[in-house]
Amino acid sequence: MTEIKTAYVFPGQGAQFVGMGRDLYSEFHSARELFDLADKALGFSLSKLCFEGPEEDLRDTRNSQSAIVCHSLCALAAFIESGKSKLLPEPSFVAGHSLGEYSALGAGGILPYPQAILLARKRGELMAEAAVKTPGAMAAVLGLSEEILADICLKTGCYIANYNSPGQLVISGLKEAVEKASAQAAESGAMKVVPLQVSGGFHTPLMSPASAGLKTVLDSTGFDTARIPLVANTSASPLTNPQDIKSELVSQLTGGVQWQKSIENMIAAGVNTFVEIGPGKVLAGLIKRINRSVNIYNINDAASIQNFSV
The missing domain is CATH 3.40.366.10 (Malonyl-Coenzyme A Acyl Carrier Protein, domain 2)
Structure with a gap:
């Protein structure tokens, strides 16, 4: 055993x-x-x-x-x-x-x-x-690779805040940057992008x-x-x-x-x-x-x- x-x-x-x-x-x-x-x-x-x-x-x-x-x-x-x-x-x-x-x-x-x-x-x-002082936003991104999302974050000024499990990452940053990154993630094949109910860009x-x-x-x-x-x-x-x-x-x-x-x-x-x-x-x-x-x-x-x- x-x-x-x-x-x-x-x-x-x-x-x-x-x-x-x-x-x-x-x-x-x-x-x-x-x-x-x-x-x-x-x-x-x-x-x-x-x-x-x-x-x-x-x-x-x-x-x-x-x-x-x-x-x-x-x-x-x-x-x-x-x-x-x-x-x-x-x-x-x-x-x-x-x-x-x-x-x-x-x-x-x-x-x-x-x-x-x-x-x-x-x-x-x-x-x-x-x-x-600096309002932010976060969103869960499902079904997109870390490499693709990291590239999107680099281009939009966002950050990967949580590496949760295979196929589940969370992005964070200024509200406008998270909105842009979320749209690009969806266009790049993410299964789902879910905005989180938070007031700040935590873990950034x-x-x-x-x-x-x-x-x-x-x-x-x-x-x-x-x-x-x-x-x-x-x-x-x-x-x-x-x-x-x-x-x-x-x-x-x-x-x-x-x-x-x-x-x-x-x-x-x-x-x-x-x-x-x-x-x-x-x-x-x-x-x-x-x-x-x-x-x-x-x-x-x-x-x-x-x-x-x-």
Whole structure:
């Protein structure tokens, strides 16, 4: 029988929904405790926003980022509290898609959970400010090769922001540049081009003001050496050193998310089981497209924990 080797992965922005975490809060002491700590640290009721909305406020990048990280870490805490996490070996790696890297900070023992949530809030605020200064746009491009899209981006002043899975890339930049690139991608044979509901050109140089602001915040934040290596978005390589991880978080705001390479590199290192922890099942879908032979589990609510089996 093949030995199980595990990685925990955490979703990014866009996974939020009204009602998220309510059942975890009512059924697991650890989740209730973390939501209460987050409310206290943030100075407002994030739990109420997650459970009751309104959706428009929850979607605001300043709120959604801390909400997703809080939900992800509450789901992880509940998974551990239930004893079900012991059905798998301790993860060999943690990774998060964009914002999900902040959930991975908590999971990897780099930051205490409440501090990871606070840092995600700060990131959201800085990104929102940068988007107001220089509004941008993003679009998912399906069914076009990286080479063709890179050439289109070069001609239109756009950037590839997310390398998600075979046939799924995301472009980002100034609104006009993204519109031009989207039209050219469609003309060049893309199966589909889907504009994303975001206010900024995330993972591009448009986020430079946010990147500078985040560096200042991180310089005064104490990180521990990772207990579980964090696979970095920008390099797809495992990191444990606190300074390297801080540099990654700063670079990630203006650089592309190498999600496909991150998953491929973990598989090459022997990982055959991925557990997506947090709202939604987006990463599970991407991982299936990258490699159909690995096992994928989702931990996103009380029922998924109660029904979890290997």
